[in-house]
Amino acid sequence: MQEQALKLEGSRASIAVIRIDSPPVNSLGHATRTALAESIQAAHAAKEVDAIVLIGAGKLFSAGADIREFDRPEVWKSPDLSELIALIERGPKPVVAAIHGMAMGGGLELALGCHARVAAHNALLALPEVKLGLLPGAGGTQRLPRLAGLTRALDMIVSGEPQTAAELQGTPLLDQVIEHEDVLLPAAVALAEQMGEHGERPMASARTVTAENADLQLAAAREQVARRTPREPAKRRCIDAVEASLLLPFEAALERELAYFHELSASSESRALRHLFFAERTAASISDIPKDTPVRPIHSAAVVGAGTMGAGIAQCLLDAGIPVKLLEASRAALDRGVATITRQYQRARDKGRIDDARMAARLKLLTPVLDYAALGDVDIVIEAVFEQFDVKSKVFQALDAVMKPGAILATNTSMLDINRLAATTGRTGDVIGTHFFSPAHVMRLLEVVRGEQTRADVLVTVMRLAKKLGKTAVVARVCDGFIGNRMIEQYLRQAGFLLEEGATPSQVDRAVEQFGLAMGPFRMSDMAGNDIGYDIRKRRSRETPSLFYSRIPDLLVETLDRKGQKVGRGWYDYQEGSYQAIPSAEVDDMIVQFREAHNLLARQISDEEIVKRLVYALVNEGYRILDDGTAQRASDIDVAYATGYGFPDTRGGPMFYADEVGLDKVLADMAVFARNPQADPAFWVPAAGLLARAEAQR
Numbered sequence: 001m002q003e004q005a006l007k008l009e010g011s012r013a014s015i016a017v018i019r020i021d022s023p024p025v026n027s028l029g030h031a032t033r034t035a036l037a038e039s040i041q042a043a044h045a046a047k048e049v050d051a052i053v054l055i056g057a058g059k060l061f062s063a064g065a066d067i068r069e070f071d072r073p074e075v076w077k078s079p080d081l082s083e084l085i086a087l088i089e090r091g092p093k094p095v096v097a098a099i100h101g102m103a104m105g106g107g108l109e110l111a112l113g114c115h116a117r118v119a120a121h122n123a124l125l126a127l128p129e130v131k132l133g134l135l136p137g138a139g140g141t142q143r144l145p146r147l148a149g150l151t152r153a154l155d156m157i158v159s160g161e162p163q164t165a166a167e168l169q170g171t172p173l174l175d176q177v178i179e180h181e182d183v184l185l186p187a188a189v190a191l192a193e194q195m196g197e198h199g200e201r202p203m204a205s206a207r208t209v210t211a212e213n214a215d216l217q218l219a220a221a222r223e224q225v226a227r228r229t230p231r232e233p234a235k236r237r238c239i240d241a242v243e244a245s246l247l248l249p250f251e252a253a254l255e256r257e258l259a260y261f262h263e264l265s266a267s268s269e270s271r272a273l274r275h276l277f278f279a280e281r282t283a284a285s286i287s288d289i290p291k292d293t294p295v296r297p298i299h300s301a302a303v304v305g306a307g308t309m310g311a312g313i314a315q316c317l318l319d320a321g322i323p324v325k326l327l328e329a330s331r332a333a334l335d336r337g338v339a340t341i342t343r344q345y346q347r348a349r350d351k352g353r354i355d356d357a358r359m360a361a362r363l364k365l366l367t368p369v370l371d372y373a374a375l376g377d378v379d380i381v382i383e384a385v386f387e388q389f390d391v392k393s394k395v396f397q398a399l400d401a402v403m404k405p406g407a408i409l410a411t412n413t414s415m416l417d418i419n420r421l422a423a424t425t426g427r428t429g430d431v432i433g434t435h436f437f438s439p440a441h442v443m444r445l446l447e448v449v450r451g452e453q454t455r456a457d458v459l460v461t462v463m464r465l466a467k468k469l470g471k472t473a474v475v476a477r478v479c480d481g482f483i484g485n486r487m488i489e490q491y492l493r494q495a496g497f498l499l500e501e502g503a504t505p506s507q508v509d510r511a512v513e514q515f516g517l518a519m520g521p522f523r524m525s526d527m528a529g530n531d532i533g534y535d536i537r538k539r540r541s542r543e544t545p546s547l548f549y550s551r552i553p554d555l556l557v558e559t560l561d562r563k564g565q566k567v568g569r570g571w572y573d574y575q576e577g578s579y580q581a582i583p584s585a586e587v588d589d590m591i592v593q594f595r596e597a598h599n600l601l602a603r604q605i606s607d608e609e610i611v612k613r614l615v616y617a618l619v620n621e622g623y624r625i626l627d628d629g630t631a632q633r634a635s636d637i638d639v640a641y642a643t644g645y646g647f648p649d650t651r652g653g654p655m656f657y658a659d660e661v662g663l664d665k666v667l668a669d670m671a672v673f674a675r676n677p678q679a680d681p682a683f684w685v686p687a688a689g690l691l692a693r694a695e696a697q698r
């Protein structure tokens with residue numbers, strides 16, 4: 001924390017400038033809070049200082065609390081954030097916050113405790129605690145409504161989304177918004193000087209909240225939260241806390257806010273969200289590769305195959321400003337691919353997400369080509385042609401022949417053996433899997449699949465590229481289905497068994513959707529195409545004849561020709577142009593007939609059993625994946641499921657969820673499922689890692 005006394009020319013006032021200086025994001029951990037409190041006390045005590053300016057060192061004001069402290073006593077160690085803020089607000093000298101870059105969470109709460117705020121127009125202000133299942137616990141829910149009004153405060157606190165200073169201009173929240181960051185400090189000093197001269201120390205806590213139709217606004221916010229995010233108690237509490245700013249004296253409302261904060265930080269939802277927050281950051285690190293591994297430059301890329309995935313992948317690269325050559329087998333397919341990309345951009349423009357200039361700039365980076373020779377100069381090629389080994393290996397050989405030395409050859413295969421594919425080239429070390437999810441330009445998850453020969457720098461380069469593309473990358477090793485699809489296969493097998501035993505597709509879907517999954521297994525299969533799952537099962541049965549599947553999903557395709565949404569009929573019926581799943585009597589009849597033909601007894605299956613069987617199927621396979629090293633760590637599996645498979649964030653991913661339930665309980669339930677006379681007992685044999693961790697938990 002630097003402190004310096006500034007004297008402006010022609011001025012008698014003397015201003016202490018205090019910098020929040022804890023790189024990289026000026027988080028407010030205990031050491032920083034202590035240093036700030038000491039600097040402020042020193043400035044209060046110094047006779048020559050009339051007023052104080054608080055500013056962030058480096059690129060921002062402050063990103064807020066050090067969330068690593070959340071589960072440790074340090075977070076409440078004196079001076080805690082509320083004490084620091086009280087020291088400023090109640091102190092004898094005016095303090096002006098000078099905000100650039102961002103003031104988030106505790107950083108913004110700190111600024112709200114100052115007597116005035118000056119911000120660069122593009123600075124981002126947010127109270128994002130709700131995204132971790134919490135609420136601002138250092139007065140944010142009380143001071144923001146007083147400074148920004150009820151409507152804005154509700155919106156910012158309940159959504160957690162940032163607003164720019166320019167958007168907040170005109171409210172008492174910001175005394176001044178400046179165009180250029182380089183005049184931020186002088187502007188803040190000038191204001192502090194003025195305030196020092198007049199002894200002004202306006203306190204947010206002394207204001208009253210301005211609100212029109214407060215009751216209506218609160219009711220509308222509650223209704224929206226109940227409808228859209230019923231499983232997020234933090235959002236409800238955010239509204240309760242903001243309401244307290246209208247109903248209670250400031251100090252009492254602060255106590256209420258703090259009580260809610262403690263309640264939420266102990267909630268399973270917040271624990272899950274905090275787990276995922278750290279898990280996402282941890283996923284980027286690769287345990288066995290040195291941190292200083294060099295990264296290869298990626299200035300240009302190519303995508304081969306411009307179908308569903310190729311077009312989406314090309315768009316991701318274009319969005320990141322990387323020039324892309326798009327190669328197809330025929331002119332017609334190439335034109336289709338370019339048209340898909342153009343259409344996607346037009347849609348984004350029509351929705352106001354990008355403007356014409358940006359759309360044109362991105363499309364300008366796209367070069368459609370038909371000849372492999374054109375790919376000789378690119379730094380990486382991502383292949384997204386048909387999922388057939390022979391087709392892919394021919395493409396790989398053609399690429400290998402033209403690509404420059406050191407260029408990376410990536411495949412978007414869903415299941416094929418990347419080691420075998422790599423072996424068809426003369427550059428096995430440069431081959432890697434990049435498994436995007438559909439739609440590729442929207443879905444956050446990217447599985448980065450390292451082959452046996454993949455070089456460390458290739459892996460690191462692709463992880464870096466993933467970040468540039470805005471993806472959350474998780475490293476997997478080569479196996480059938482990698483992490484996500486290998487687990488989903490067990491989940492889908494179990495869903496098939498549930499039908500045999502008496503459940504209907506809509507009951508199964510409803511049960512897991514109520515648990516919080518974005519989509520149940522049957523709606524998901526209809527979306528992906530039931531014929532695709534059919535082909536996978538046929539192949540798996542050939543390769544592993546001991547693997548037992550229900551025949552019901554096969555009959556859906558073989559006898560009823562219900563391929564899914566794309567043909568308007570799958571597990572459900574679909575009306576033209578609608579994704580609404582309508583339960584089908586034809587499917588229900590087929591299932592009943594199947595049970596009769598095979599002497600299967602139908603029973604009432606509870607929603608609780610459905611959820612447990614499907615989720616524990618994921619968990620057990622997740623542990624197998626850890627046992628054989630396909631995933632680096634359990635938290636990577638959680639990240640994959642939360643970002644790519646619609647597993648609810650507030651449950652933290654399947655592995656975290658199983659821990660929360662308690663692995664002993666999970667194992668006991670699995671043993672019950674294995675004793676079910678209609679079950680495949682092999683299914684429920686616990687993975688070695690699951691047994692070991694349960695033992696450790698004991």
Ligand code: NAD
Binds near residue numbers: 329412413414
């Ligand atoms: P798609 O059928 O939509 O597109 C494949 C494209 O490849 C077609 O446009 C085709 O003309 C082109 N192509 C075929 N052979 C070619 C060749 N020799 N040279 C150049 N182009 C050629 O398929 P898709 O759904 O985009 O899948 C592509 C790959 O992505 C597959 O490996 C698939 O397993 C994988 N994948 C698909 C999804 C998904 O949800 N669709 C998700 C993840 C991964």
